Amino acid sequence: MTAPYPAAATEPEADGPIVLALPKGRILAEAGQLLARAGVEPAPDYADEDSRRLRFPTSDPALDVIRVRPFDVATFVAFGAAQIGICGADVLMEFDYSEIYAPLDLGIGACRVSVAEPRDTAGSDDPQRWSQVRVATKYPNIARRHYAARGIQAEIVHLNGAMELAPGMGLSRLIVDLVQTGSTLKANGLVETEVIAKVTSRLIVNRSALKTRPEAIGAWIARFRAALAGTDKAAA
Known part of the structure; x- marks a missing residue:
């Protein structure tokens, strides 16, 4: 059954940084390598499991990172609290949120x-x-x-x-x-x-955010696609 998008869901911010939800645990290191290829460096403590911070700035002022439990990544994105995320296909299969679009198979977390x-x-x-x-x-x-x-x-x-x-x-x-x-x-x-x-991990996108901020979201999809292809365009 497809999970409905609640009417009271949070609207994505119109002009703030794009928020990327990352899963704690084993996928985080692989996701970090992918971010590096995309030209993004989060604050050093984002990968520290002992850090009490959950939201981290990055080297790109247009992107912040949040670190949440793997099963919660899809929920944060579906409800618009994060505009994009990295999420295992198992979580997408389990919840089947209608407000999530998964444009890229990142090939990590197999x-x-x-x-x-x-x-x-x-x-x-x-x-x-x-x-x-x-x-x-x-x-x-x-x-x-x-x-x-x-x-x-x-x-x-x-x-x-x-x-x-x-x-x-x-x-x-x-x-x-x-x-x-x-x-x-x-x-x-x-x-x-x-x-x-x-199962592998996917780049997921909030559909409403894609409609309201198509250039910003589209640019991040393109950067991750370029990172996967190993091209210099990723950090452009």
Whole structure:
């Protein structure tokens, strides 16, 4: 289901700096390299997880950076609090905000949304015979859609972390989670049994901001596109 854009959402600032929402965690370093290729240098403490600041100026006075939780990037952009952002495709799949436009696949943060279950029981039953299944996940919409397409009702146990514990503790039969190397699954006695979607990070844009500030937003899209292409135009 497409997430509606609330009528009371914040309007993008008409003449202030463009705000870029970046995700905390593992993608931040890769995003920093991309920013550098685009000719942008945020304040030094933007990558410091101990910094209490959440909004940072950059070497370009037309751009500020905010650092938020990965799942919140899409929300900040959809509601107009940030005009652009860098967001994993998994988050876009989960929330499906109608006010978000994703013009560029940045090719960073590569991972996948996968199904995993205990090694000891994997393959012991044919999923095509299931009518329902209990799933632990932080992606309830993705999980429901995935199993509904197969005629299976997914009973969701919504967790925000430690998903790998759920099958062994009797919370669920399997999990749907983000997987990068699979080492955490292996350490907890789970195996990856199905890939639902391959994931990379995208440049996302607030549609209203694109309409009200087309030159400014369009210029940033062009700079990121040039950075991806490795051209000197990125810092122009």
